[in-house]
Amino acid sequence: MSYFYNSWDQDYKFPFGAIRRSQSCQFTIRLPEETPLDFSPVLVVFRTGFKERFLPMNVKERENGYVLYTATLIPKYAGVHYYYFSYTSNGVRHYIKRGDACHGVLDQGEMFQLTVFGKRYQTPKFLKGGIMYQIFPDRFCSSGKQHENVPSDRVMRNWGELPYYKPDQNGHVWNNDYFGGDLDGIRSKLPYLKDLGVTCIYLNPIFESHENHRYNTANYRKVDPLLGTNEDFRTLCEEAETYGISVILDGVFSHTGADSIYFNKFGRYDNLGAYQSEQSPYYSWYHFWGNKEYESWWGIDTLPNVDENNPSYTKYICGEDGVLDYWMSLGAAGYRLDVADELPDEFLDHLRTCVKKFGEEKIVIGEVWEDASNKEAYGVKRRYLLGDQLDSVMNYPFREAIIAYIKGEAATTFRDRIMGILENYPKCTVDVLMNFVSTHDIERAINRFGGQPCDDKSKDWMAGNELSPEEYNRGKTMLKNAMVLQFFLPGVPSIYYGDEVGLQGWKDPFNRRCFPWGQEDTDLLEYTRQLGKIRREHAVFAEGTIEFLVLEDQVVGFSRYDLETGGSVIVLLNRWGETAMVSLRDKCFDRYAFSTVISGICDGDAIILPGNSYAVISAVRRKTTETAE
Numbered sequence: 001m002s003y004f005y006n007s008w009d010q011d012y013k014f015p016f017g018a019i020r021r022s023q024s025c026q027f028t029i030r031l032p033e034e035t036p037l038d039f040s041p042v043l044v045v046f047r048t049g050f051k052e053r054f055l056p057m058n059v060k061e062r063e064n065g066y067v068l069y070t071a072t073l074i075p076k077y078a079g080v081h082y083y084y085f086s087y088t089s090n091g092v093r094h095y096i097k098r099g100d101a102c103h104g105v106l107d108q109g110e111m112f113q114l115t116v117f118g119k120r121y122q123t124p125k126f127l128k129g130g131i132m133y134q135i136f137p138d139r140f141c142s143s144g145k146q147h148e149n150v151p152s153d154r155v156m157r158n159w160g161e162l163p164y165y166k167p168d169q170n171g172h173v174w175n176n177d178y179f180g181g182d183l184d185g186i187r188s189k190l191p192y193l194k195d196l197g198v199t200c201i202y203l204n205p206i207f208e209s210h211e212n213h214r215y216n217t218a219n220y221r222k223v224d225p226l227l228g229t230n231e232d233f234r235t236l237c238e239e240a241e242t243y244g245i246s247v248i249l250d251g252v253f254s255h256t257g258a259d260s261i262y263f264n265k266f267g268r269y270d271n272l273g274a275y276q277s278e279q280s281p282y283y284s285w286y287h288f289w290g291n292k293e294y295e296s297w298w299g300i301d302t303l304p305n306v307d308e309n310n311p312s313y314t315k316y317i318c319g320e321d322g323v324l325d326y327w328m329s330l331g332a333a334g335y336r337l338d339v340a341d342e343l344p345d346e347f348l349d350h351l352r353t354c355v356k357k358f359g360e361e362k363i364v365i366g367e368v369w370e371d372a373s374n375k376e377a378y379g380v381k382r383r384y385l386l387g388d389q390l391d392s393v394m395n396y397p398f399r400e401a402i403i404a405y406i407k408g409e410a411a412t413t414f415r416d417r418i419m420g421i422l423e424n425y426p427k428c429t430v431d432v433l434m435n436f437v438s439t440h441d442i443e444r445a446i447n448r449f450g451g452q453p454c455d456d457k458s459k460d461w462m463a464g465n466e467l468s469p470e471e472y473n474r475g476k477t478m479l480k481n482a483m484v485l486q487f488f489l490p491g492v493p494s495i496y497y498g499d500e501v502g503l504q505g506w507k508d509p510f511n512r513r514c515f516p517w518g519q520e521d522t523d524l525l526e527y528t529r530q531l532g533k534i535r536r537e538h539a540v541f542a543e544g545t546i547e548f549l550v551l552e553d554q555v556v557g558f559s560r561y562d563l564e565t566g567g568s569v570i571v572l573l574n575r576w577g578e579t580a581m582v583s584l585r586d587k588c589f590d591r592y593a594f595s596t597v598i599s600g601i602c603d604g605d606a607i608i609l610p611g612n613s614y615a616v617i618s619a620v621r622r623k624t625t626e627t628a629e
Contacts, residue, residue: 004096005029005085005104007112008419018115018373018426021078025114029057029085029096029104030066041087043071045114047079048381057085075116078386080374082111101416102423115373115424118387123428124361126246126333127392129542130199131487131532132494136440137203137227138178138212139514140497141185149225151210151268154178160516163212163509165459172302175211179514183228187236194243196500197532200492201240202336202365204440205250206233209257210268213440213512215338216257216303218268220316220323230330237331246333248363251324253317253351254342255297255305256285263304274304285313297342308347318350328358336434340366340390341377348389365434368393373424385429392432395491397421399437402485403448406478406575411551422490422546431543433491437482437499440512444496444505445482450475454506462506476502477612480527481575484614487531488560488571490546500528534598534616538569547621549588554580555609559592561621568592568621572600574609582607582615592619 005028006012014026027043043055057069075081085096085104098112099105142159155164155177164177186201193201205214208222223230237247258265262282264273274283275292285306287295297303306313317323324335334355337343343351355362366384368375372393375382384390401417422430437445443454450471454462467475479499487493497503498513502521505511535541540560550557554576561568570592574580584594584605600615601608607615 003103004031004106006102007098007104007423008102017423018117019075020121021075021116021119023074025073025075026070027057027073027083027085028060028068028070030068031087033062033065033067035067035087036089038088038091041069041085043073043083044086045073045075045081045083047077047081073114075114078116078118079383080381081114081116083114084111101420113374113424115385115426117385117426121387121426121428122360123391123432124334124363126361127200127363127432127492129536129539130492131197131535132200132202132434132492133193133196133198134202134436134439134494134496135186135204136181136497136512137183137186137206137214138181139512140181141189141515141517142180143182143184143188144180145182145184145228147182147225147228151225153210154226156180160514162463163512165463165509175213175509178212178226180226181514182226183223183232183236187232187239190240190243190245193245196495196529197536198245198495200246200248200333202248202434202494203250205252205338207252210259211257211302213508215252216255216259217252218257218260221326233327234330237333241331247331248334248336248365249327249332250338251335251351252338253306253308253347254339255303258296258302258304265304281312285310297339309344314347314350318347318354322354324351324354325357328355328362333361334363334365334391336365336367336394337390338367340368340384340393341375341382345380345383345389348384352389363391363432364389365392365394365432366390369396371397371421371424385426387426390429392429392434394439394494395421395433395435398433398435398486398489398491402437402482402489403445405485405556406449406482411553411556414556415548415551418489418546419548427543430490431492434494435486435489435491436494436496437479437486438496438511440496441508442511443507444499444503444511446472446475446479446499446502447504447506448475449478449482451506457506462510465506467504472502472504476521476524480524481573481612481614483528483531484571484573487535488541488569488616489558490544490560493531493535495528501525530599538598538618540567540569544569550582550586552580554578555582557582557588559619559621566621566623568619569598570594570617570619572607572609572615572617574611574613577611579611580609582609584617591622593622594619 012028019025041057044052046052055071057071060068060070096104097109099109157177157179167173207217208219208224209216256262261269263275265275272280274280274286286304295305297305372384405414450467498515502524505513544560547559555574557572559568559570596618598616
């Protein structure tokens with residue numbers, strides 16, 4: 001070893017990763033014995049906006065020509081901290097900073113991050129070890145039920161047709177075509193979801209809206225009439241509970257629809273909207289100027305922005321008997337927050353307080369596309385994961401890491417991406433991370449894997465290009481490999497409806513096509529069920545620590561294990577088409593005693609991995625000095 005420090009190795013930093021406020025954390029560096037020191041090395045720590053702290057490091061021990069120096073930090077404040085090490089030799093000051101993913105190097109690199117979260121921060125247990133299933137309500141399942149009070153300007157389509165995507169003469173896509181998926185349709189498929197191992201349904205917006213995506217809310221307190229009634233939602237939650245399934249809602253609180261009871265730009269509603277008069281009770285929610293001009297979300301005039309910190313709006317959403325209270329009282333288990341970056345800290349504080357009134361098991365998940373621990377939005381360092389706001393986030397960094405690895409990126413790069421998030425996020429957050437490979441905002445993974453890149457393609461191209469049989473088979477094979485990682489890495493797998501049966505789709509609206517009932521890829525469906533079965537039968541997937549063991553060009557392998565009991569499950573994935581072999585006598589498995597091959601081919605002390613296959617092995621990890629690498 002020639003490095004000075006390794007933030008993933010608990011001989012150098014203990015404990016690994018983020019820590020609680022007031023929790024002791026020990027840092028150790030190693031310097032060659034012949035290094036002349038003018039003074040003892042120091043650990044330098046600071047938070048953004050505050051002065052540096054200098055902690056002297058003392059000699060811990062000497063080994064193999066090196067001197068180990070150590071210091072202990074007990075942080076008084078929650079927040080993202082940064083640190084590095086410094087020493088002076090012959091009058092010259094030197095620095096040890098992060099040179100790659102985890103190693104300290106001399107006189108170059110960047111600072112290390114240490115996330116310090118609240119002393120009492122915990123996340124809901126109900127999601128840990130579970131499986132989430134995301135549903136775009138209009139496109140999952142139609143009960144065939146006739147609903148009342150459906151607006152006459154909606155265009156009803158036949159199930160399975162291509163969604164509308166062409167703009168009108170003014171360049172606007174109205175998204176006014178509907179396929180009739182509804183809450184009763186979802187309820188009828190609860191046995192199907194139970195069979196998949198689903199424990200939580202995440203519903204894209206269900207509130208009354210006048211576009212099919214329903215992100216332009218018209219009435220926060222009413223289910224869209226085409227989906228059913230508020231009572232239908234209560235019934236869905238109650239019946240889902242009998243299957244061990246919770247239901248969370250999509251909270252769209254940064255903007256409303258222009259066509260809404262609040263704004264009423266088009267006069268659809270009888271009440272006085274903000275666009276119509278300053279006398280509207282909702283006028284103060286919005287920002288107007290000039291001749292009826294107003295601030296809108298990303299310049300889209302059908303989505304007027306709201307001032308979330310306006311007392312009237314905050315009370316309406318987060319107050320006593322407000323919107324959040326109402327849906328929680330009907331059975332919602334929590335919320336996924338649309339564009340959490342655009343929700344101010346004060347509003348998020350109020351929102352969490354309101355949701356947690358119903359118990360610590362209620363959940364708040366944010367849509368954040370980057371590393372949520374150090375995210376800056378609109379010039380503000382966000383504090384999503386410090387204990388006062390979010391329980392979890394949509395795990396886009398894992399999604400990109402999984403897809404890049406399956407498409408050929410180096411195994412070490414994959415490990416570094418995964419470990420970087422695990423190092424920065426509180427462990428309790430990691431256990432409920434929303435791990436997906438597809439969502440309603442991005443092309444489906446099977447298309448990403450099997451077809452051409454679509455970022456530079458037109459909507460007309462996307463509408464006219466299905467995957468060829470060869471592309472589909474390639475995409476399906478790679479999707480299977482990706483799902484192994486999605487299901488067994490730390491966090492909670494989130495299946496975007498239809499991925500499990502081979503539903504295709506480029507970007508919006510083609511990623512929101514109807515579920516192909518009766519035309520499912522049954523092979524892919526059975527594969528997904530098998531992954532779910534393995535996951536729910538082994539408790540280490542709920543909160544187990546991860547250790548990467550095999551990092552070869554063809555095979556990646558890791559262990560999920562319980563720190564206390566040593567119980568472990570080892571996952572091996574062969575991402576290529578040729579057969580591979582992994583010997584259980586390899587040094588990387590020295591800590592493990594194997595018991596059962598749960599899935600895969602065993603030949604004596606070797607695991608045989610046919611092309612594009614995985615193996616899962618039950619084991620016990622012997623207790624030794626813990627390391628995250």
